Amino acid sequence: MNGNELRIVDATLRDGGLVNDFYFEDELVKALYLTNLYTGVDYMEFGYKASKRMFDPAKNGKWKYCADADIWRILEDCKELDPYKAVMENREGHLKIAVMADVGRCDFREDIRPKAESPIDMIRVATYLDTIPGAVEMLEDAAGKGYEVSCNIMAISKAEEKTLREQLEILAQTPAEVLYVVDSYGALYPDHARRLLELYGEVAAKYGKRVGMHAHNNLQLAFSNTLLAKEMGAAWLDGTYASMGRGAGNCAMELLLGYLERQGYEKYRMVPALSFLDQYMEGLKRQGIVWGYDTQYLLTGLTNQHPRAAIQFTKERRSDHSAFYREIEET
């Protein structure tokens, strides 16, 4: 198997940026880019295209905004750094660059420049189920400017089937090439994930689209839900190195790469991921940046709610999970 039908997306900077307000050192970003080249990852999501009017640039690192110039600079530097010139020279058509744009939080008309002027290949439009008209507008704008586009529907564990089906039908008639299951709350048990993936799969097949999976690990199901998605035909799978991401984190890229490599997908390699973990992700943890599965995330996942209360609990270094559960059950 060469894995040509799969698209593995590294969301470390984007979802991980929600943990450290996007303050990544350039050195890490470059090492991550090279790691993605070596592991065979298909897309690297650099961060958000967030509105500078809504989100103060004094309070966020640059990957909250993903200016074209900042990405160009990383790519230029990587050419110098890359010990395997051959890989770097074949970058085009191999490792593509994505950014996320949230409905209602992005000045997309100004901040997303025509593709011809930008290093970005794909705009991933993130939306809730009740802001689909805004998503459609952004998808059409970005596609019109020459980008690949996906639509990532967040908080999908809250969706009612009837509404979801209607909205998927609308999205499937936009330029979006990929329709994403985004389990923001990490609340999907396998049977629930399976029902959603079936519905997505049906609509995607009807309109010639692809299905994607972006999982969170609140119930320790991020990797297994990602495997389930693959088994059910989803071609786009998100991961982050060391699971770095909001709250309980994401599907660990190293788990996914190890699996794919051992299953015989020639395109993917795990070993470069291990080096990156050892050299960079361990360092972030030593700096005191905290993410990953813990009981408080189980509790927000179980009750199918946004992890913000659990993130606050973690920040306050509380350990009274029984009391926490009573608090969040009442809300």
Place this chain on the structure above:
Amino acid sequence: MNGNELRIVDATLRDGGLVNDFYFEDELVKALYLTNLYTGVDYMEFGYKASKRMFDPAKNGKWKYCADADIWRILEDCKELDPYKAVMENREGHLKIAVMADVGRCDFREDIRPKAESPIDMIRVATYLDTIPGAVEMLEDAAGKGYEVSCNIMAISKAEEKTLREQLEILAQTPAEVLYVVDSYGALYPDHARRLLELYGEVAAKYGKRVGMHAHNNLQLAFSNTLLAKEMGAAWLDGTYASMGRGAGNCAMELLLGYLERQGYEKYRMVPALSFLDQYMEGLKRQGIVWGYDTQYLLTGLTNQHPRAAIQFTKERRSDHSAFYREIEET
């Protein structure tokens, strides 16, 4: 759903004992027993019936041996402690007691006394696939003494289908009521687990036996493999509080209980588990006792091998996963 068909087994002391050499404070053991009463867990595994000739009692806590007298003492004390007398008085027939006996590491003829003299309800005979004759002897001995018996086949991820089928046929003709899939290496991906569970299910149906699942979390699949087992008809599911267990640990009991309770199984409750985590398991971690998923366990799981090298890596506080992977790949 009342969950009458399910048997949830708490293996915290037994598998967790492999992490701290079975040195649990009595206070914790009593609190755990009461927790299992309150959560509705069906069996509490106290530890091993290990040979004192083979394993030095000076180097192991008492739950390595599970003397009847030690268990009786816990039960007596619990009667005093239990704030809910009504629950305690209905203990019989509700929370049962299990111990594990390893083939070749247990003086079962002497150390396992007749059931009439013992607080133990079930002997779980643990065996490798190449020691089944020894397991049969122990199963017959224990059943003859009046115990419920299960047979737990370890390192099952290494089993060849043909051999496994033959040996399951043999075990199914013993008094063993339950045949367990024991993923000692935490190496089962869902498709592999499914094939094993199908085979177990076939043999179990033919002989009127039950299937059990004991998972490890090397690939972050312990909970999802346990859910898969349940979906495929396994009635006996093992968990440990806070996942405490060898290496990457086990299926987290709190995840399992939270799932079952929310699915409408009236028998099970998660909240008492949270109190136990807060009051006892956090304390073990603060003492520096280390278990749970980490990259080194991913690597032994991925390569389908015993976690001992990863346990050593953890003890030495190494963090060079790339080098570790090269070491274990060569062995």
